[in-house]
Amino acid sequence: MIESLNQLLQGFGTALTPNNVFYCLMGAIVGTLIGVLPGLGPIAGIALLIPATYGLNPTSAIIMLAGIYYGAMYGGSTTSVLLNVPGETASVITCIDGYKMAQKGRAGPALAICAIGSFIAGTIAIFGLVFFAPLLAEAALSFGPPEFFSLMVFGFIALSNVTGGSLTKSLVMAILGMIIGTIGLDPVTGDARFTFGSAYLLSGIEFVAVAIGLFGIGEVLANVEQRPEVFEQKIVVPRLRELYPSLSDLKRSIGAILRAAVLGFGVGLIPGPAPVIATYASYMVERKISKHPEEFGQGAIEGVAGPESANNSACQAAFIPLFALGIPFAPPTAILLGALLIHGIVPGPTMIKEHPTFFWGVIASMYIGNFVLLLLNLPFVPFFANILRIPKKILLPLVMLFCITGMFTVNNSIYDIWIMLLFGVLGYVLRKLDYEGAPLLLGLVLGPKLEVAFRQSLMLSHGNFTIFISRPISLSFTVAALIFLFVPLFFRMVRRNRAIKKLGKEG
């Protein structure tokens, strides 16, 4: 504990160098912008900026990219409140009460409480990160191939259960991602698979190309067909002095913020699009325990404070499995994993010890980043909201340009651009058919890891499958996966039986 604090202080030494403060600021600003712009989410944002970090040292690079991730959580609320258009998926819930507040002329307090809540919850979650990540990293050494396999199976099942959409559709996407992930060199025998003699395909399908394609190009294409008035309508931007929430607002919100911080942190540790789930969970909890639940949906400030705090807390917590286990459970952390590898840092149990300057520098920068974002979001909300006034005919081609040039700089490969455009079209089609891109992306990242862990386990056990259930950690994940798989099915069956009985009685 004391050691952690000491190292955190040294981390501040790293994070407070003028260079790193600058990159932290850049990340926070870009993140906010991306959060504000509907469509462009943190995934595309981070992927697009990876090439810009090539010249930087790893610490500065990840400070900036992490800043984009949590910065987007701040920015996402702005358009939810002002326009009823969520800037990214984790701010969907904020629309409900946030927009209602804005209609009642209380946009200022709604935005302010978003920023304050995000700051408090974010800061609490970083504290959790400081103490939990090293602990988990110690424990993570006991994770061998069978444990990783069971954990990832659990992750996939938990993920497809909680995304909210169709279970079948998200499983289809995850499996498609895994299939795409098999292209390239076989990780165990070194043979080429599905490469059709192409040297380019030997290294597999570039993950960043898929991410930018699905989430950047796909979004641009989907936007082209929308009618422009959505963004060009008149936006009522609150003035600075209207921003301050009243004392009673603060009083009503503080409980929600603190609960959301803890809740979000817990959710962040579980596989899945943590920030999104955390917002739903927090909203549900707040409505349930509120003394005036009837206000929810009519502009209850708790309904804004809770979810917005929860998504920030969850987003910080999601760094724990990434750093300590090296396994990303959400697309933005998957992209960050790619960025870490590009910079020669392999996250995992030994990372914190091997790269202490990096790890503690990045953590310390998160404190600074959250503080910067608080300052940035309170007075500059009007400015950020103005970004929505940029006509789409200028904005969309610009995004397209960034996607293409950004993609080229990742590997200096023209093939990658073709792959990206291909997945851009695929992303557009999938959107039309109501399939989500996120499970595909996770399947692509986790699939090869899952395969390797599975085959390694069986090599270790000389082909004996009991290795997955004879080791305690692996067994508990297997059991958890089974519970997640069958409990919803069971409830569905119970519900159906009841419905049938009810029908029988009525009939």
Next chain:
Amino acid sequence: MLRRILVLTFFVMVLVSPSVGTYAQEFPTKEVQIIIPYAPGGATDLIFRALAASAEKYLGKPIIIVNRAGGGGTIGYTEGAKAKPDGYTLTAAITPLTILPHQVTTAFTYKDFEPIINVVLDPCMFLVRTDCQWKTLKEFVDYARKHPGMITVGNSGAGGGVHLAALAFEKAIGAKFNHIPFAGGGPSITALLGGHIHAVSVSPPEGIVHVQAGKLKIMALFGERRLEMFPNVPTVKEQGIDFTMSQWRGLAAPKGTPAEIIKKLHDAFKKGMDDPAFRKSAKDMAINIYYMGSADFGKVMAHDHEFYGKLVREIKK
């Protein structure tokens, strides 16, 4: 008419003039590129970035690093082999250049390159946990011989240099290991630290931190000589097993590059290698500087191409 003859003569003169010779004398007139067939931030990338920085002043022109990662190096080597043989596009040649052509269909072998200079030679080695059951190399080898397939040895990727090192070593001692591939040296070392496997086959600087911290120890060192950092660890050769295995990292130019240009490049990089700045960064990275001239480097490539070809064919059986 006269004018026409003059013009014609001029062209003929231009055509027959020893253009290559003057060209080589003037070399370099612009910046020189080094293709790294691996990702930025890896050991190869770091080594040649450091070397480029210190060799620039001796070459007289900037040296630019271009990363062309992918396909275990095939993409970068393909591009490097196809480059114009004018000395302006070089390739970082490391051991897999002589392994890859045996494993997958490649558009190149080492024969498509002219060796310039070897810079680094890192021995392969087996690391084990300090608290493992084997105290000496002899105990380890005896156990391996008596219990075929029971010692699990991690490597950084199927068919990679350290995997082949482990395969060659088991052949040399007449044993059989259970080889477990990982996605890179880092994860294999983590699995060893967690006790999920018995040993890993690695090459410095991988795992050096943990050896220094006392958590891991070097069970078998396959170098020609001891490591500077751990002078107390004997090589396996010193202990009576006639086996050495190291991984080289050097520079090569496309086949057909004029010898004079190769020499100029060699001299500049040799001076860069001897530069104190490069020496220092090599020490920081815990890599083993090992100079070989163009001819010697070429012999090593040719030898390893045969050697790995045999080894890979044996695995595939």
